[in-house]
Amino acid sequence: MEPTDKRKHYLNADYGIRSWLLTLDHKRIALLYLISITLMFLLGSLFAVLIRLELLTPAGDFVQADTYNKLFTMHGIVMIFFFLVPSIPAVFGNFLLPLMIGARDLAFPRLNLMSWYVYMVGAAFTMWAVLTGGVDTGWTFYTPYSTTASHSNVMATAIGIFITGFSSILTGLNFIVTIHTMRAPGLTWFRLPLFVWAHYATSLIMILGTPVIAITIFLVGVERAFHLGIFDPALGGDPILFQHLFWFYSHPAVYIMILPSMGVVSEIITCFARRRIFGYGFIAASSLAIAIFGFLVWGHHMFTSTQSVYAALIFSVLSFAVAIPSAVKVFNWTATLYGGSISFQAPMLFALGFIGLFTIGGLTGLFLAALGLDVHVHDTYFVVAHFHYIMVGGALMGYLGAVHFWWPKITGRMYSEWAARVSAVLVFVGFNLTFFPQFVLGYLGMPRRYHAYPDEFQVLNVMSTTGASILGVGYMVPLCYLIWSLWRGAVAAPNPWRATGLEWQTPSPPPTENFARTPVVTEEAYAYPLKEAELV
Amino acid sequence: MPKFSLFPESASTIAGQVDALFFFMIAVSAFFGLLIAGLIVFLSIRYRRRAGSNEAGDPVHVPIALEAAWTVIPLAITMVMFYWGASVYMTMARPPDDAHEIFVVGKQWMWKLQHLEGRREINELHVPVGQPIKLTMTSEDVIHSFYVPAFRIKSDVVPGRYSTAWFEATQVGTYHLFCAEYCGTEHSQMIGSVIVMDPSDFQTWLSGTDADAGMAASSPKDTGQQLFTQKGCATCHRGVSGSMGPALAGVFGRERTFADGSKAVADEAYLRQSILSPQAHVVAGYQPVMPTFQGQIDEEGMLALIQYIKSLPAETSPGPEKQG
Known part of the structure; x- marks a missing residue:
């Protein structure tokens, strides 16, 4: 970046590698995370490319069966544990929470830095596992395959995930304490931006759920290393117990991935519609409802597992119920557009794309909650399509929306609006072409995690791989124009979108201390239209 | 098997019920999906920002009735889905009484199937059309x-x-x-065919011999009887009073009372556990002296043994062992 002004901000406050690796500034830690998870995203995408190439033809002819199994396993592990779970919270939550609530930093800056190091140690273990042969259990680590049958690098991966979990817990703890104790004068709970509510709900899941996956993974390690019978029936254990423990975390983990995106969408929709959010209280409450009810539906991953039919009935009815808060959010966002003055810059395109794709993901979730129907589509490509609509169509669209919305704030630079709009369209089209055919494949009966498949499934797989190529381009384009913007982008104003929210009332990029004076809040969130006097 | 289609064949009595539910859910989803998409497109055009337009919107009025409506109506619709899905699931969970049983043993990476009449198959399952088939699997x-x-x-x-x-x-x-649960290297090769035949063709097939020599058609019951003798089960389970172990004739499907006072119906899982972990549930009035047979009987042998025990006719008296 060329120095365009002599103003001190968090990026030029200090120089040198030490000033980054030992920083306690939440904004710099957010950037450390941004770089780390972007590298992880590229790695996970590389695995996805190889998977889609293999599936171009019915025969298992591009890579060997073991290699393919390792590819889909590592794609899942890298994308879920090392990209999606940290993505919005660790980057944007970290960067924005203190700014949004008018605070100088998070409550525990040292803990914040530590959580990044913990993440990096976990990532290092996982990378080591990848480089020394990989792991082939599926990201779900189902026992007894993972504990007694697999000959791959399960231990190193398990240790990596175990360690990374602590990073989540520390981040969640930090957010909760910060939101409780560090809000600016006048910033009552019901004046908080919905992004903050979403992160509060996410943090609750992180600190309540993550210990369970840590224990579960630990027990897998114990059984594998010492042959203590926990999950393997040959040793006296119970493999279904593993599934209960695993999904007790891993279902709520879906909400760790999607809730922050929902928070992002609430910020973007209001800003580009110039409208107060419709049903603020309902959106805030639905985040908490999702966090709580999300813990009660894990058994819907086990409808064909031999669990009791009565348990299945309870989990089914609760799974339908948990869809309602999500539906309420979608209705309220749509209603927010009513009476607005809507413009369609790149962040808005990503946010509207989110609503469309998340709606499809949510509706197809109902198919999986319906017991008799789930029996047929469980463990087929229908499930693969469904969760990609939620996690990629939903969570990742929200993440890209966040990147484009707050990029000027974070870097002080504007990117090419034209290129960004092209990217949003490419991602939307490519995504649908990749994953919609997979719903059809699933109902036809193609099981997931198949290295080779019967001929009649080929046409739809070719469509999917074609879509994935477009999607891949859609992801690479932003990487280029965003990096380009660091050197050549126009200098960003403090509030380029004319948004409400305290983060826009400090210069771009913000000074290390965030605010020259602690702001005082006198209004509810999203008090659009913005009064001219509030523009810095 | 067709080369390309967008919808799978329906070849069982339950398939039509699953498809009906599927179409209902597609209809509901399409309605709400298009409603949301349509509203977004309409509102985006209707309220697009115009040059020089006044950004000052009216204050947002949130009618509680509207919020209530779009909470309660979707909830009601999903409860219909729940009920429908549950009723199909319960049908799937309850085999008809006249179902014909077939044993299935999965292993990396093949399906082993055995008919009660004796024929064994690998990765192929021959069944007659119009006859309910119950699979007992491990x-x-x-x-x-x-x-x-x-x-x-x-x-x-x-x-x-x-x-x-x-x-x-x-x-x-x-x-x-297909094998639908990921099971290792050759998971995608753990596939086979179900061959549905006319009942008469099926009978002809059933009386044929296995191509696989050495596995010549011995019914599971006969195999089980051989194992029963070979493992010395009859030494204790003699079926006369004063035996070390309870008599087994007619035991299947009966309620058992255990030393600790608890009760359970003797089903396949119970018999299996009693052979592998005999101390888990000791029948009241007997000593916990039975040794475990863990590691001595494979899964096919276990199914055969259970089939033999099931086949033992109930004695004329309620049985010599003490029933609670």
């Missing part, structure tokens, strides 16, 4: 899942447990059999 190693898309049935096959599934084929033909 695994020798890791979790597998028995999946026949044309029948819309799937059940995990779990080591250490018996799972069941049932179907009644409605059309003669050959259908895919």
Whole structure:
């Protein structure tokens, strides 16, 4: 970046590698995370490319069966544990929470830095596992395959995930304490931006759920290393117990991935519609409802597992119920557009794309909650399509929306609006072409995690791989124009979108201390239209 | 099996019920999906920002009735889905009484199937059309899942447990059999066919011999009887009063009372546990002296042994062992 002004901000406050690796500034830690998870995203995408190439033809002819199994396993592990779970919270939550609530930093800056190091140690273990042969259990680590049958690098991966979990817990703890104790004068709970509510709900899941996956993974390690019978029936254990423990975390983990995106969408929709959010209280409450009810539906991953039919009935009815808060959010966002003055810059395109794709993901979730129907589509490509609509169509669209919305704030630079709009369209089209055919494949009966498949499934797989190529381009384009913007982008104003929210009332990029004076809040969130006097 | 289509064949009695639910859910989803998409497009155009337009919107008024409506109406619709899905699931969970039983053992990476009449198959299952078939399944190693898309049935096959599934084929033909639970290197090769035949063709097939020599058609009951003798079970389970172990004739399906006072019905899982972990449930009035047979009987042998015990006719008296 060329120095365009002599103003001190968090990026030029200090120089040198030490000033980054030992920083306690939440904004710099957010950037450390941004770089780390972007590298992880590229790695996970590389695995996805190889998977889609293999599936171009019915025969298992591009890579060997073991290699393919390792590819889909590592794609899942890298994308879920090392990209999606940290993505919005660790980057944007970290960067924005203190700014949004008018605070100088998070409550525990040292803990914040530590959580990044913990993440990096976990990532290092996982990378080591990848480089020394990989792991082939599926990201779900189902026992007894993972504990007694697999000959791959399960231990190193398990240790990596175990360690990374602590990073989540520390981040969640930090957010909760910060939101409780560090809000600016006048910033009552019901004046908080919905992004903050979403992160509060996410943090609750992180600190309540993550210990369970840590224990579960630990027990897998114990059984594998010492042959203590926990999950393997040959040793006296119970493999279904593993599934209960695993999904007790891993279902709520879906909400760790999607809730922050929902928070992002609430910020973007209001800003580009110039409208107060419709049903603020309902959106805030639905985040908490999702966090709580999300813990009660894990058994819907086990409808064909031999669990009791009565348990299945309870989990089914609760799974339908948990869809309602999500539906309420979608209705309220749509209603927010009513009476607005809507413009369609790149962040808005990503946010509207989110609503469309998340709606499809949510509706197809109902198919999986319906017991008799789930029996047929469980463990087929229908499930693969469904969760990609939620996690990629939903969570990742929200993440890209966040990147484009707050990029000027974070870097002080504007990117090419034209290129960004092209990217949003490419991602939307490519995504649908990749994953919609997979719903059809699933109902036809193609099981997931198949290295080779019967001929009649080929046409739809070719469509999917074609879509994935477009999607891949859609992801690479932003990487280029965003990096380009660091050197050549126009200098960003403090509030380029004319948004409400305290983060826009400090210069771009913000000074290390965030605010020259602690702001005082006198209004509810999203008090659009913005009064001219509030523009810095 | 067709070369390309967008919808799977329906070849079982349950398939039509699953498809009906599927179409209902597609209709509801399409309605709400298009409603949301349509509203977004309409509102985006109607309220697009115009040059020089006044950004000052009216204050947002949130009618509680509207919020209540879009909470309660979707909830009511999902409860219909729940009820429908649950009723199909309960049908799947309860095999008809006249179902014909077939044993399924999954192992990395093959399906082993055996008919009660004796014929064994690997990765192929021959069944007659119009006859309910009940599958009793277990695994020798890791979790597998028995999946026949044309029948819309799937059940995990779990080591250490018996799972069941049932179907009644409605059309003669050959259908895919897949393993749906990831089970290791050759997971995608753990596939086979279900061959649905006319009943008369099926009878002809059933009386044929296995190509696989050495596995010549010995029924599970006969195999079980051989194992019963070979393992010395009869030494204690003699079926006369004063025996070390309870008599086994007619024991299947009866309620048992244990030393600790608890009760359970003797089903396949109970018999299996009693052979592998005899101390887990000791029948009241007997000493915990039975040794374990863990590691001595494979899963097919276990199914055969249980089949033999099931076949023992109930004695004329309620049985010599003390019933609670």
